Amino acid sequence: MPERFREDLCEPDRKELAEGPAYRFELDRRQWISSIGAGLLVTAAGKVVFSPGGASAQVRPSQRLHLGEDGSITVLTGKVEFGQGSRTEILQAAAEELRVSPDVLRVMLADTAETPNDGSTAGSRTTPSTIPVVRRASAAARELLVRTAAEAWNLDASELRVEAGAVVRAGDRFSYADLARAQRPASTVDDSVPRGVPLREVRNWTVLGQTLPKVGAREIVTGAHRYPSDIVRPNMLYGAVLRPPSYGAQLESVELAPGRELGAVVVRDGEFVGCAAKTSYEARKALEAISETAKWRTMAHPPSEGLGAYLKRHAQPSAGGRRGARRRESGDVDSALAAAQTLEASYEIPYVQHAPLEPRAAVAEWDQDRLTVWTGTQRPFGVREQLAEAFRLGADRTRVVVPDTGGGFGGKHTGEVAVEAARLARAAGKPVSLRWTRAEEFAWAYFRPAAAFEARAGLSGEKILAWDFTAYNPGTAAIETPYAVPNVRTQYIPCDSPLREGSYRGIGATGNNFAREVFMDELAGAAGLDPLEFRLANLDDGRLSAVLRAAADRFGWSASKSLGRNRGSGIAAGFEKGSYIAICAQVRVAGGSVEVERLVSAFDCGAILNPGNLRAQIDGCVIQGLGAALSEEIRFAGGMLVNGSFARYPVPRFRGTPPMEAVLLNRPDIPPAGAGETPIVAVAPALANAVFAATGQRMRSLPLRARAA
Amino acid sequence: MARFTVQVNGNQLAVESPPDRPLLDVLREDFDLTGTKYGCGEGQCRACTVLIDGQPTASCLTPISSVDGMSVTTIEGLASGDQLTALQQAFVEMDGAQCGYCTAGMIVEATALLQRNPKPSRSEIVDVMNPHLCRCCGYRNILASVELAARGWEANDA
Ligand code: FES
Ligand code: FES
Numbered sequence: 001m002p003e004r005f006r007e008d009l010c011e012p013d014r015k016e017l018a019e020g021p022a023y024r025f026e027l028d029r030r031q032w033i034s035s036i037g038a039g040l041l042v043t044a045a046g047k048v049v050f051s052p053g054g055a056s057a058q059v060r061p062s063q064r065l066h067l068g069e070d071g072s073i074t075v076l077t078g079k080v081e082f083g084q085g086s087r088t089e090i091l092q093a094a095a096e097e098l099r100v101s102p103d104v105l106r107v108m109l110a111d112t113a114e115t116p117n118d119g120s121t122a123g124s125r126t127t128p129s130t131i132p133v134v135r136r137a138s139a140a141a142r143e144l145l146v147r148t149a150a151e152a153w154n155l156d157a158s159e160l161r162v163e164a165g166a167v168v169r170a171g172d173r174f175s176y177a178d179l180a181r182a183q184r185p186a187s188t189v190d191d192s193v194p195r196g197v198p199l200r201e202v203r204n205w206t207v208l209g210q211t212l213p214k215v216g217a218r219e220i221v222t223g224a225h226r227y228p229s230d231i232v233r234p235n236m237l238y239g240a241v242l243r244p245p246s247y248g249a250q251l252e253s254v255e256l257a258p259g260r261e262l263g264a265v266v267v268r269d270g271e272f273v274g275c276a277a278k279t280s281y282e283a284r285k286a287l288e289a290i291s292e293t294a295k296w297r298t299m300a301h302p303p304s305e306g307l308g309a310y311l312k313r314h315a316q317p318s319a320g321g322r323r324g325a326r327r328r329e330s331g332d333v334d335s336a337l338a339a340a341q342t343l344e345a346s347y348e349i350p351y352v353q354h355a356p357l358e359p360r361a362a363v364a365e366w367d368q369d370r371l372t373v374w375t376g377t378q379r380p381f382g383v384r385e386q387l388a389e390a391f392r393l394g395a396d397r398t399r400v401v402v403p404d405t406g407g408g409f410g411g412k413h414t415g416e417v418a419v420e421a422a423r424l425a426r427a428a429g430k431p432v433s434l435r436w437t438r439a440e441e442f443a444w445a446y447f448r449p450a451a452a453f454e455a456r457a458g459l460s461g462e463k464i465l466a467w468d469f470t471a472y473n474p475g476t477a478a479i480e481t482p483y484a485v486p487n488v489r490t491q492y493i494p495c496d497s498p499l500r501e502g503s504y505r506g507i508g509a510t511g512n513n514f515a516r517e518v519f520m521d522e523l524a525g526a527a528g529l530d531p532l533e534f535r536l537a538n539l540d541d542g543r544l545s546a547v548l549r550a551a552a553d554r555f556g557w558s559a560s561k562s563l564g565r566n567r568g569s570g571i572a573a574g575f576e577k578g579s580y581i582a583i584c585a586q587v588r589v590a591g592g593s594v595e596v597e598r599l600v601s602a603f604d605c606g607a608i609l610n611p612g613n614l615r616a617q618i619d620g621c622v623i624q625g626l627g628a629a630l631s632e633e634i635r636f637a638g639g640m641l642v643n644g645s646f647a648r649y650p651v652p653r654f655r656g657t658p659p660m661e662a663v664l665l666n667r668p669d670i671p672p673a674g675a676g677e678t679p680i681v682a683v684a685p686a687l688a689n690a691v692f693a694a695t696g697q698r699m700r701s702l703p704l705r706a707r708a709a
Numbered sequence: 710m711a712r713f714t715v716q717v718n719g720n721q722l723a724v725e726s727p728p729d730r731p732l733l734d735v736l737r738e739d740f741d742l743t744g745t746k747y748g749c750g751e752g753q754c755r756a757c758t759v760l761i762d763g764q765p766t767a768s769c770l771t772p773i774s775s776v777d778g779m780s781v782t783t784i785e786g787l788a789s790g791d792q793l794t795a796l797q798q799a800f801v802e803m804d805g806a807q808c809g810y811c812t813a814g815m816i817v818e819a820t821a822l823l824q825r826n827p828k829p830s831r832s833e834i835v836d837v838m839n840p841h842l843c844r845c846c847g848y849r850n851i852l853a854s855v856e857l858a859a860r861g862w863e864a865n866d867a
Contacts, residue, residue: 083808083845213801220809221797221816223744223784230743238738279738281730357748357756357810357844406746406810407844438749616804616850623846646753646842654839657848 013123013507014323014492015449015475023272023390023419039068039180044133046140046197063116064137065094071177073098073105073165075134078118079126080110080378081216082356082408083620084676085613086126088215092610093131096200096207097138098176100165107215110380110402112395120379120413122503124577124674127609131672132199139197141176148182149174202607202668211612216404227406228376229361233431236363237265238280239424240287241434242273243444246639247499248299258289266290267427276424276432301639302498308348308452308701311472314496325494326476331487336466340458343526347455347515348701349474351447351499351634352627353644355651358406359441364421365431370397375418376405383415390419391426409624410503410677411445442644447634448504449473449497453515458487462527462537469516473497475508478576478681481516484540499636505621506677509576510628510684517572517685518700521692531571531689532557541575543604543667547582548573550602550663555584566590566708567597568693572685578673579605580665583622583682585658587690589706594630594691596658603662603679606670618662618679625683627652633703713777717742718786728774733757735773736783744784744813754842758814759783765821784813787820796820796858805854807845815841819855828859 041051043062051066066074075094081087087107095102108115118130142162149167150157152174160167166175202209219225226232244251251271259266264277264286273294275286302310317325362375371393377383377400384400387393400418421434436444451474458466466487471479473495480490504510524534532552539545552558552571563569566589573582585599603618631650635642643649688699695709714723715732717740724739731750736742736759748756750769757769760782787794796819799805806812815838822829822837829837834855843851 083806083810085807211804214804214806217801217804217806217809218793220806220812221784221793221800222788223742223813225809226743227746227810229747230737232741232743279730279734281727281734355844357754357808357842358746359748405808407808409844435747438751438753612804616807616847619849620807620846623848624844627846645751646749647751651842651844652846652848653842654835654848654852657846660849 013475013477013503014326014494015501015503015507023270023423037068037070037072039066041066042137042141042144044136044140046143048144064134065141067141067176067180069177069180071175073100073176075105075107076115077107077130077134078110078112078115078380079130080121080380080402081404082121082376082378082412083406084617085214085610086121087404088212088613089127089131089609090134091215092207092210092212093134094138096205097135098142098165099162100176102207102212104165109404111399112380112384112401113399117381120382122378122410122413124579124677127672127674128578131609135199136197139199143197145174145176145179148179152182208609209607211610214613226403227358227361228363228374228403229358229406229433229435231363231374231403231433233363233365236431236433237276237278237424237428238283239274239276239421239432239434240280240283241420242287242291242294243440245296246298247301248639249296250299252295252297254290254295255293256290258293259286262286262289265424265428267424269423272420272423274420274424276428276430280435298639301636303637304350304635305637307350307450310498311450311452311495315472315493316495317493319494323494326492327490328480329489331466333466333468333487333489336487337456337458337468340460340465341526342456342458343523344454344456345519345522345700347453347518349451349511349514350702351450351501352504352632353442353445353447353634353649354409354411354504355441355646355649356407356409356411359436359438360412360417360445361433361435362418362421363431363433364418364425366422366425369393370399371422372399372401373418373422374401374403375415375421376408376412377402377415377418378408378410378413379415382413383418386415387418387422391422409505410507413503414446438646439644442649443641446500446502448507448510449475449501450499451511453511455515455519457519457523459523459527462529462534464523464538471508471512471515474511477507477512478509478574479512482541482544482575483520483535483538485538499634505624505680506576509574509677509681513572513574513576513681514684514688514702517574517682518688518698521570521685521689522698535571535573543580544573544575544582546665547580547602547604550665551582551584551600554602554661554663555600557584563694566694568690568695570686570689570691570693572682572689574678574681576678576681579603579675579678581679581682583686585686585690587687587694589691589694589708592705592707594687594704594706596626596656596687598659600660601662601679601682602665603675604665604667605675605678606672607668608664608666609672611664614664614675615662617676619660621676621679622660622683623652623657625680626656626687628680628702629684629687630703711774713773715776715778716780718782724773726773729772731769732759732771732773732776732781733768736768736781742783742785746810746813748811748842754811754814755818755840756811756814756842758817758841760817760821763821765818782817784817787816794820795861796823796855799854799858799861803850803854803857805847805850807847811841811843811845815843815851819858822855823859831856
């Protein structure tokens with residue numbers, strides 16, 4: 001499948017960042033030294049090939065599993081680990097089907113020279129697409145082990161079982177290492193293993209479905225793990241890059257000599273200006289010296305004040321293509337509205353910054369015209385293409401390795417830091433490590449889109465008859481209402497955005513769900529119903545109703561209505577990427593601030609792969625959502641951020657983390673969906689609705705600005 | 710440039726450096742101790758926390774000249790060989806790390822806290838840890854890790 005279609009499948013939200021390379025630079029096949037030893041490579045479909053190991057080992061896209069002659073077992077995927085637990089869950093999936101103890105396995109992630117291309121690590125796709133592929137390859141390897149042993153021992157394969165990584169018979173043992181050695185004939189391609197070896201049923205799981213300590217935790221707690229910003233190469237220099245003083249500013253002139261006089265390597269290539277030196281301190285000093293000489297032509301840029309109106313004025317209703325406008329209609333919305341009691345409201349959300357704790361970082365190293373870059377990106381193969389394009393290299397000369405990285409949340413899909421480090425390394429003739437500063441990460445990464453919404457609905461009694469929803473710029477995720485409404489019109493209109501936008505946890509689902517779930521609360525009020533009852537009355541999706549009921553039960557929803565002045569509870573739900581969330585929250589409004597007193601979520605993502613990791617993901621996602629609901633808002637004026645630092649852009653901290661509980665609804669009968677994104681979508685509307693219950697003030701924009709009554 | 714000597718994790722180390730260079734950079738770039746992290750460079754995230762003569766300090770704001778002749782403990786200096794400290798072990802057991810980028814700072818800070826006060830209340834832990842930012846927002850598991858270690862230390866003392 002071509003790269004772009006694969007990406008498309010991974011995250012169909014129209015706000016997914018898609019832009020050309022950041023820079024246009026003027027600027028004999030050798031196998032990568034493989035860390036994969038001799039043994040067998042197994043595909044998900046059960047094809048097996050002998051790998052001699054070492055420099056001539058070649059992993060092809062479909063190869064998922066390596067069984068070493070030395071007894072090592074390696075799972076190969078192009079996914080990345082950014083803290084969401086993919087490494088551990090992939091390991092569990094393989095261990096389950098191979099029938100081995102998880103600690104004998106190794107998971108190799110995201111190395112474009114060694115692992116298959118699994119697209120981006122985004123859109124919660126690791127669980128529904130990568131886990132099954134790893135399970136199938138592992139089941140195929142297990143089946144091959146059984147068959148080979150059966151043949152050797154002249155027994156019926158159905159009499160043999162794999163336990164602890166081997167088939168055992170009266171003192172005789174045949175392991176995966178034996179299998180790897182038995183399949184010696186050079187490059188045997190074995191088609192004898194049938195497709196579709198059955199996977200272990202959920203009720204028989206022994207490794208999946210369990211909480212497993214995080215793989216690599218020991219390296220984390222001892223400081224031994226090397227994140228992208230920690231990679232060190234021989235003779236490596238440290239880099240720093242010149243940034244414009246404001247968005248859209250063009251470099252007119254700059255003197256490079258002041259930087260060179262300080263001993264730094266200085267390079268200018270078109271708009272790119274950067275320095276590299278023995279220490280990051282020296283690189284920064286050289287950059288400062290250059291920076292003082294730079295002349296810029298600035299450009300008018302709108303302020304964040306009045307952003308919603310700006311977006312509507314710059315709407316692109318006729319924009320076409322995959323990222324263009326979209327309109328869907330079923331039933332007859334206008335007639336239904338004309339005949340019903342109608343209500344309408346507008347909503348807004350600001351830009352927010354992911355601000356992963358590790359800023360963008362890359363180490364680039366050239367070997368003649370071959371490039372290797374270690375970097376923290378959610379799209380290793382996409383960044384390889386960016387590098388290949390920027391330096392006019394073949395993909396086979398460009399290698400991207402993604403060490404487990406310090407957070408992303410959808411914010412690290414791009415490869416600008418990789419390209420910059422590679423450009424500096426090219427000029428220096430040495431490896432270069434480049435780590436963006438926090439200020440750069442705030443200003444020059446990309447943002448969760450800002451958006452505006454217009455909602456209109458027609459009610460008849462407790463039922464919604466018509467639903468008319470227009471979303472300006474948030475993206476398309478979760479734009480369709482999950483409620484049962486006979487007449488629905490949904491429009492998505494992209495806008496000319498003042499800031500660079502891209503993915504985020506849930507992307508469009510955060511804004512679309514905020515507007516919808518607050519509007520549902522307003523409609524409940526108009527219908528004279530309890531917000532929970534009103535939602536249930538308009539739902540025919542059993543799973544969404546179930547999470548709503550579960551959250552409300554645990555929270556004690558009916559009992560917590562009258563909480564007195566400035567205290568109240570709210571409820572909201574959401575469905576996105578195959579999983580369901582409902583949240584009940586209780587708030588107290590004091591002065592101008594909203595304190596969350598307690599919060600209960602209920603979540604259903606199908607069969608649970610690792611309950612401990614799932615709880616951690618829900619926790620993190622919900623608390624990150626508290627930030628977007630209560631304090632996070634990117635502000636800008638004069639072409640620059642006015643709050644581009646942690647001092648001015650408050651994010652959630654220990655204090656303010658409310659007592660929380662998550663009810664997990666396990667559905668062993670339903671294939672698992674990802675969980676790292678969906679919980680966030682119900683946080684802001686639940687809080688907004690709680691503020692209304694507490695103060696009577698309707699919250700229609702984020703972050704919430706409430707005043708005690 | 711001047712010469713500075715620092716005792717890092719028990720080893721006497723020397724560096725030629727401009728006096729205002731941050732300790733964080735020296736640890737990471739000169740001493741190859743990359744366990745201490747950069748998160749903001751301005752005292753707002755505490756990912757860079759190390760112990761200076763036993764005091765938790767933001768190494769990004771600490772010029773190398775100010776620690777000349779002093780002792781510095783980083784995350785790499787806590788475990789003895791393969792033996793994790795009770796607190797490190799608690800972080801493993803309670804899933805105290807998501808991406809783990811904030812973890813070094815958290816563990817170094819909490820190590821000092823538990824030395825000062827082996828049985829901190831939850832609100833004491835929150836007060837001390839609050840300047841530390843975890844953008845994965847794994848605060849609850851981090852608190853649970855520190856609390857588990859505190860209980861463990863209590864048991865050992867008894
Ligand atoms: S890096 Fe030192 S406080 Fe953030
Ligand atoms: S675990 Fe990622 S920042 Fe704390």
